[in-house]
Amino acid sequence: MRLFNIIIATLAIFFLPAGVNAQSYRQQFTVPTASGGVLVESFGDCANATRPAVLILSGSKGFGAPVYDEIGQTFRAAGLNAYLVHVLSVADLDAITTAGSARERIAYYAQRLPSWISAIQGVADYLDGQPRHGGKVGVLGISLGAQIASAASVGRGDVGALVLVDGGFPSGYSQPVRSLPPLHLIWGSADRIFPLSVGQELHRTAQQLGGPVTLDVYKDGAHDFFLRSGTRNASAAHQSAADFLMQYLSR
Numbered sequence: 339m340r341l342f343n344i345i346i347a348t349l350a351i352f353f354l355p356a357g358v359n360a361q362s363y364r365q366q367f368t369v370p371t372a373s374g375g376v377l378v379e380s381f382g383d384c385a386n387a388t389r390p391a392v393l394i395l396s397g398s399k400g401f402g403a404p405v406y407d408e409i410g411q412t413f414r415a416a417g418l419n420a421y422l423v424h425v426l427s428v429a430d431l432d433a434i435t436t437a438g439s440a441r442e443r444i445a446y447y448a449q450r451l452p453s454w455i456s457a458i459q460g461v462a463d464y465l466d467g468q469p470r471h472g473g474k475v476g477v478l479g480i481s482l483g484a485q486i487a488s489a490a491s492v493g494r495g496d497v498g499a500l501v502l503v504d505g506g507f508p509s510g511y512s513q514p515v516r517s518l519p520p521l522h523l524i525w526g527s528a529d530r531i532f533p534l535s536v537g538q539e540l541h542r543t544a545q546q547l548g549g550p551v552t553l554d555v556y557k558d559g560a561h562d563f564f565l566r567s568g569t570r571n572a573s574a575a576h577q578s579a580a581d582f583l584m585q586y587l588s589r
Contacts, residue, residue: 364407364422371460373453377424378461381410389419390474390498390587391465393458395483397505397565398434398443400426405567409576416580417588419471425457425486444509447482451489451508458490466496474498474587476519478579480564481505481531493517499586501579503564504529506540515543520550522582524575526559550586554578 368375379401392413394406401422413420426434430450437443462475476499479487484505491497492515500519504526507515521544525537537553544551556563556571566572 364410369461369464371457371464373456373460376457376461379422379424381407381414381420388470389417390476390583391419391421391468391471392476392478392583392587393421393423393461393465393487395423395425395458395477395479395487397481397483397562398426398431400424400431403565403567405565405572408567408573409579412573412576413580413583416577416584418476418580418583421461421465423458423461425454426482447485447508448510451486454486455490458486459494462490462494462496476500476583476587478583479503479505481561485509488518489513491519494519499583501582502540503575503579504532504537504561506532506536516547518544518547518549518551520582520586521552522579523551523553524556524564524579525553526556526561526563526571528558529561531561552582 363381364379366377366379369378394409396406401424406422410420410422433446434443437446458477462477465471466475475497477487477491477497478501479485480503482505484502485508487500488502488507489511491500492513497519499522501522501524503524523537523541525534527534534555541551541553554575556575559571563569563571564575
């Protein structure tokens with residue numbers, strides 16, 4: 339009977355949903371930055387291999403969706419160390435959720451953007467100094483995270499590659515943009531929050547700056563298609579991001 343119970347328990351663990359099993363591999367640590375401590379989650383034991391590091395920035399709802407585990411595992415399989423960077427604090431998430439209008443949310447983003455940029459750059463500097471990463475750091479931002487990622491990566495020679503998903507520069511961004519890292523844009527053709535025209539204009543801007551830039555458009559993809567776990571478009575976009583980052587960060 340005891341042996342039978344052990345077998346059943348083992349099978350139960352083996353057949354856990356992929357997201358639950360992946361989440362058990364997350365490890366948390368805090369990086370001190372000029373904006374305060376930033377919570378970071380990694381996947382597996384990143385100390386055991388020398389790999390490029392990728393900072394992942396969530397949309398305005400944070401990292402609650404199980405799809406982030408799928409993204410992390412896709413990146414690990416591609417040879418990357420993926421990090422979920424919680425630049426949005428609990429207070430930020432609450433303020434965004436309770437904002438009475440889009441105008442209030444945008445005003446809040448503008449108020450908090452300098453602190454978020456500082457936090458991201460602090461985490462990038464920290465990981466850039468870790469020998470197991472070989473000095474290669476990339477950034478992937480989704481929606482609001484894409485706005486933060488783009489603003490934090492302008493003119494930064496230590497960011498080796500940038501992936502923006504359904505989001506570009508923040509509303510009203512007025513800083514000069516003279517250079518960008520190698521840039522990969524991932525967009526849903528049916529995005530109504532940031533229409534495809536936004537991605538196309540950003541693509542043209544990056545081309546004019548002379549750096550490498552690509553634009554992947556996913557047919558009928560809504561604004562949140564990248565976060566729709568298990569769908570064909572999402573899985574393809576995750577792999578596209580991983581391949582681009584590995585191409586430029588492994589050089």
